[in-house]
Structures are given as structure tokens and as C-alpha cells.
Amino acid sequence: MRSTDHAVAQWHAQKQLRHSPAWKLLQGAPWTVAFLRAEFTATKQRVPLEAFHADLADFMKELRGENLSLNEAWQASNYADSWVRSQFLARPMVDGKFHYEPTAATARVLAFVDTLTGSRTNLNSSRLSTLLRSIETLSLQSDPNPDSRIAALEAEIADRQGEIAALKSGANPAVLSDDSAVAATRSVLDLAASLPADFKRMRDGVESMLHSIRQEIMESSVTKGVAVGQVLAGDRALRGTPEGETFQGFTEFLNDPRQQARFRQSVNEVLERGFTDKLTSEERANLASLLREMRRQAGDVHAIYGRLSESLHAYVQSAEFRESVLLRKAIHAAEQAVAAAPLGSRTAVVGPMLYSPDFETLAGMGIFNPEDHVPPPKLAAPPALSGADIHRTPVTPAPDMPALQAAVDRARETRNGSATLSDVYASLPDELHHINTIRGLILAARGSGDSIDPQRTETLTFTQIDGTTRTARVPLFTFTKDTPQ
Secondary structure (H helix, E strand, C coil): CCCCHHHHHHHHHHHHHHCCHHHHHHHCCHHHHHHHHHHCECCECCEEHHHHHHHHHHHHHHHHHCCCCCCCCCCHHHHHHHHHHCCCEECCEECCEEEEEECHHHHHHHHHHHHHHCCCCCCCHHHHHHHHHHHHHHHHHCCCCHHHHHHHHHHHHHHHHHHHHHHHCCCCCCCCCHHHHHHHHHHHHHHHHCHHHHHHHHHHHHHHHHHHHHHHHHHCCCCCCHHHHHHHHHHHHHHCCHHHHHHHHHHHHHCCHHHHHHHHHHHHHHHCCHHHHHCCHHHHHHHHCHHHHHHHHHHHHHHHHHHHHHHHHHHHCCHHHHHHHHHHHHHHHHHHHHHHCCCCCCCCCCCCCCCCCCCCCHHHHCCCCHHHHCCCCCCCCCCCCCHHHCCCCCCCCCCCHHHHHHHHHHHHHHCCCCEEHHHHHHCCCHHHCCHHHHHHHHHHHHHHCCEEEEEEEEEEEEECCCCCEEEEEEEEEEECCCCCC
């Protein structure tokens, strides 16, 4: 390897960086980075579209008040659209509403700028202790010699037993100072800050693979049957990246309830310590929502994997895939027959000129086949349908409000002017014992202004359209006066 090979590789990587969205964001207007840093934090990775536009409009008013040159014809939505086109931001739809969130490149740029503008150092005792534990764990888990691993584990057990004996003897435990504990907490938050960018890169990789395979299937630009293999190969390559390994490790963590319980318990105990008062409110909120935010981001990647699986399932069920399977089987059988046949050497009768423009295959010559010119049989007559063939889908009937009002009046009269919702429901006939009746009674009770006790509940049994019975638990409603009609 030449001494300049590494420099040449770095030069090519630098040229790619200059064409990336991250470089364009750093080269853009400084106020863009400032606004994105303020809008997206560790605890707020998604902002609704309307709220984002409103915050950006207010910020632009401040900028124009400081005589900063902005495009007067552009509003906040125009700038947001340009950031989406430049791949600074993504605009996913969540629960039927559009949100803005930083892309993987933007997340890394914001984290990079935070390290440049922040005054806090990463070199502290907590970070060094984490480094020591990590290298010791790596050394232990990568050691193939069982004797040395047993000796290391026994030494660790002896250290733990010594600490237990010291605590039982009344010795005060060595407790971190508040400053050291705050530094350790911030080190944990710094380690977790790199995870969102990795999840975004993993999500972007899966989305790109999903888009390409859908396009290839729709345009039939690949040989039949090759698409599934390409997806599997792309998935293996994606999981082999550092982001894929991060996602796989965190998925294994999510599937282990013991580790999640330990994580939640540790976070709750840390938040109860007195030193957390020295943390900012944003840092405390980030620590409290750490697991929930990582679960949400991992859920986004799983959702995209689900759409990829649906596309592949639809392709496998298609006629094209079945035809490709039959074609591959026929080709394989022909290859086996040719290989097993004692044909010896074969020579062509006429040497075909493969690159001649007049060359045609037998299929292209169109040999006459009488069967191809036989007129097709007439279509069968359509079946005759009558009114008996029409079946309507059963649905739960709407609440019979006049019957319910009458039942309320009867129950109140027979019970000295006061009746609960369950009393009214029990007096109704069986055909009205469905979920919409319960909803109608609740609406009548809320509109009447009668007594509602949310601390006490009643259990009602209703029948569904498939004949099964279920129970509903509702607050205690008491009808004490006339229900308005």
C-alpha cells in the first residue's frame, strides 16, 4: 500500500462530503442552524407542521427587526419547503398530521455544533471509568481461554464481596460528589445523543431500499424473481453497517423485559437523587424520556420494515412471481436433461451471426399455428340475481333515544325519583342491550346535568353483532330529575 493511498481515499470522501446536505447546511445561513438547534432538542425530535411554521415566522420577525436580509417574498412555509428539498428536514405523516424532524445529516451537524459552542468537556472521571469498564468487558468477552476468564470473574466476585462486607460492618459507602454525579449523568446523555442520528440513517436506508424495490417491481426493470434476492442482499448489507448494528443491538435490548425494567428503575432512582437539581430542566426531561424516545425511533424503523414486508408479500403473491418460479424450474430441468443426455459434441447446422441486424429468434418469426386462429368460445350468460341474493352486512343499530328517555322516566318513578344508569339499562328489552344503547344513555346522562361520580363505576353487559357478549365499565350516573327532551 502506497503512503498516499490513505490521503487519496480521504480526498474522495471529502469531495463526497462537500456535496452532502450536512456540508450545505454548514455553508448556509447561520440563523438556519440556530433555529434548528432551538427547535429540535433531545426531548423534542418532532414538531407539528403548524407549530413549526408559527415558530419560524416569529423568528423571522426578530431577524427582520435586526435588519437581516431575507427574501421578502418568502414566508415561513417557503423556507421549510426549501429545507425539505435540501434534505435538511424530513416531513413524515404521524397520526394523520404532518411533522418536521431533522434528517440524519442534520442531526449530526447539530450535535457537532453543540460540541463546538458548548463549554462542557467530555474528559471527566465518569467518562474514563466508562472507558475502563468497556475495555475490560471487551477483553473478558473476547478471551478464548476459559481459565483466565474464570480468574477475572472470581476477582470481580471477591471485590464485590469485599464491598458487601464493608457495608455490613458499618463503613460509609463511597458516594460520588454532586459535581461528579452531574458529570456522569451528562456523559450518559452524550452517549445517548448519538443514537437518534444512527436510527435516522438506518430508517433512511430502509426507505431507500423500499423505494428502489417498489420501483423495480412496478417498472419490471429487473429479471423476474431477482427482486426478492436483491432486497435480502440489501437488507444484509444495511444490517452490516454501524447504524444497523446499533439498531439490532437496541432491538435485542427492547426484546429483553429484564433489561428494560433495570433501565427504568435506574433512571427513576437517578432522578430522585439530590444532585439532579444541578441539571437543566431539558437534561432532566431528556433523561426521563430516554427509553421512550428510543422506542419511538426504533418503532419507526420497524414500521418501514413492515411496509417492505407487505410489498414483498404482494409481489410473491403476484402472477409474475409464480411465472418466474415456473420458468426457473423449467430452465433447471432443461439444464439437468442436457447435462445427463449422451449427445456428445454438437455443431450448429448454420452458424448464426448473433450481432447481425437480420437475426431473429423462432418466436420472432411467428410460425403459423392453426390453434392460434380458432375463435374463442362465447362467454357464459351472467347469472340471474333476485332480491333474495342481496345480503346486507349486519351493523349495530343506532340508539333508540325515545325508548331510552321513556326507560329513564319509568326507572325514576319506580325508584323514588332516583335511578342509576345500570337500573335503566336493566329495564330495557334484550334487543336494546348493545353498545350504542350504552352510549345513548351516557349522552342522556351528561346532557341532563344529573349526578356523575367518576370515582365509582358500574359494569354493564352488552351483545355484539356476532353474538358474543362483552362488558363495559362506566362511571356511576344517577338520574334524579327530568331529562330534557
